[in-house]
Amino acid sequence: MNQPRPQWMFSSFLVFFVVHTIQVGVGLPGFQRYVYEPAGNDAWISVILAGISSHISAFFMVKILQRYHSCDLYEIHEHLFGKWLGKAANALYTAYLAMACFIIVINYIDIIQTWLFPTFTSTSLSLILLAVAVYGVLGGIRVIAGFGFISIVLTAWMALLVYFAKPYIQWDQLFPIMDHKLTDILEGARVMSYTLAGFEIVFFIYPYVKEKEKTMRYTHLGLLATTLISLELMVVALLYFEGEQLMKTAWATFTMYKIIQFPFLERFEFLAVSLWMLIIMPNILLYMWASIRGFRRLTGRSQRMGIILVCILILGLSNVFTTRMRIDQLDSVFNQITFFIAFLYPILLYPLVLFKTRTKPDQSATVPAAQGGEAD
């Protein structure tokens, strides 16, 4: 309930950048194959459906937050479920956020190992990523939001690069439209949840937004931007690859970047893979930040302890998941989890919140106040 100190807060339109930056990450380079598998050449419809459902979930999420004055999900959990059940829910959510952080790190490491450095160990690469991430998280949410903003400004042009695929595209590959069963298309949309997830971060940054009434607008704009970019990459991939080819291409986006050539630069995808660090770094920062806040709420220990713990976990586990096979298995498990947590959970939670806050719709003084943060 405590309003954070004003110097930690940021303008509401940055919510657009935070939402967009956390959604765009390790999913976009290679999501086309997974959606194509069930939905075939109607995969673009799946992307649109997934986008719409993300808007619906985000709508309920922001509605939940607006029932409270200035709370994050951890406080809402404790208000809804009471002390112990609330703590259990918080523990689960914290674990989910830490896992998301881990998923991003290992997937990006896998991309680096495949495209650039097959010989580099996962440990050394995750050490670099985590060293930068820890420095950023110690700066607090304002710095992290700023990094998300700058990362988008510096990398937005990459979305336009698929234009280079223009000479090779075949429009007839899109047809016939709707020749797959609706269930297949819906299954494709469900697979997309891994790519579009991340907007649940609004649950945690909400207390730090200055003009809270505008959160809804900017969250939706961020989601829309992500949906449009996913749609663009999906459609271009469908037009560029033949069906079987797409099934065998692990990172269709990067493969399409291979077309690009300049007089001074060939193999653009080498540059793209490196530049992708600017895109995934905000994700690591945001997930790590949110999870260590949960850690502090659960244990009452400092967030620095939480950072150390998360880093040790990621470093240790990154050695276990080193092959594409294992990472793929983990990704599909995570896909199920994220479908439930990011897409379904806000919708399920909303009636409960309505019930709990029905007497005092605008404020709920019973919610314990958040402690003043040290690293936030």
Next chain:
Amino acid sequence: MSSEHDSYLLPLSDSTEELYESIRGEIRNSELTRKQIGTEGIVLSLIYLRTMIDNDLLQRDILAPLLHLLNEMTDLEKIPDVLPVSQLDTIETIDTAVARILQGWVLIHMDGFTDGYAVNIMKYHHRGLSQAETESQIFGPQVAFTESLDINLGLIRQTIMTPNLVTESMQVGLRTQTSISLIYIDGLAFEQNINTFKQRLNSLQIDGVFDTSTIGQLIDDNSYSLFPHLILTERPDRVTASLLEGKIVMMAAGSPYALVGPATFFDFFKATEDHYVRWGMASFIRMLRLVSLAFSTLFTPVYVAALTHHYAVIPSALLVSIVESRSKVPFPPIFEALLLEFIIELLREAGARLPTKVGQTMGIVGGIVIGQAAVQAGFTSNILIMIVALGALSSFTAPSYMMGSAIRIVRFPMIILAGLWGGVGIMAGVCFLILHLLRQTSLDNPYLYPIYPPRISDMKDSMIRLPFSFFAKRTQFTRGADQNRFFSKRYPQHTEIDE
């Protein structure tokens, strides 16, 4: 002065001899002079530090009138009336007498009296005004600050004549007692910034400071950072422009540099000249400087990364000439690059230390000789020499010398990262750099403003400079009370063609 000795709070002795002895006990300085004038009972003594006073003034404005007065002298009362000096104090304790003498005043004492007068005839040693050297410009005023605080304050005051220009003076340095002045325009400068600045200066506990740059480092927001957080400038026009933007300026006695804050990262890439030339040219130069910032930090690392790890990104036609050039070089690219960067820094440093004329010759001849010899000896490739030289050149486009040095230092870790992890290493370095800049503040104001927090309206004068018709409002960065510079409505615009 040493107020812990209670004895010096005692009144002056009525015997000049005793007084002189006790002052000599305090100021153990062979330049301490006592001059006696008069005879027959009326003896005036002048006590002063020979090296601190202006001898002409002593002759003309003190000795001459006093000698004239001696005949009808009965007590000290008349002395203030005849001395044509502006600063004159009555001195009653030895403590203040000693303090005044140390500041270049003359103590006038008469045997038999327990008080005396002190007159300020201190001689300021300073050089005359000269051209700005570290921030030289083509257009605009050319004058630079000097080491004298009074002259510098005068230079500022001559340009800004509003009564709202506030100067507050204080002393810093327990031993040097350096006088410093805090300058701002009341109503334009933000109260909180002034307080932060003042509070940081007041909490300084140090024995001595010699230059504003030292004070700048001491009161910096993050003294561990490579980047400067407060602008150091020798140009009065830059100071006055900053004052009008609502910034706060600090000057110290003995330093030709002014410290301006709060500053943003982009302020270090602005020159006042950008306002003297037309907007298109100014914007072009601004962007050129920012491009050269990226160029300087990234070009050599990219070369190292491409040649060490990512041969494939170089088109084959280009690769041929690069490989040809490198064919005789026995070292890995990272070693080659570090060696050349080191040589460039060596030349720069030697050029800065040597006397001006020798330095220039050394720089050019050394550069060509060492460069050519290094290639012929097979130490390095021509292409890398070109790249390193371009990178060094780019770093000198930053109008702030401090920022230029910071950029040059950043290259070294970047090259090492590129050599170890290729493109991934460079991007890790870039991420770290961006995060670092995001975490910095200047007097508790965001350092990367107006990029972050983004403020479109203030981008008119950051990476670009728009025409002055856009400058009706002051920058919001300094949050001054008065936002208006002028009314943006000018003469009526004709909207119709040929009307």
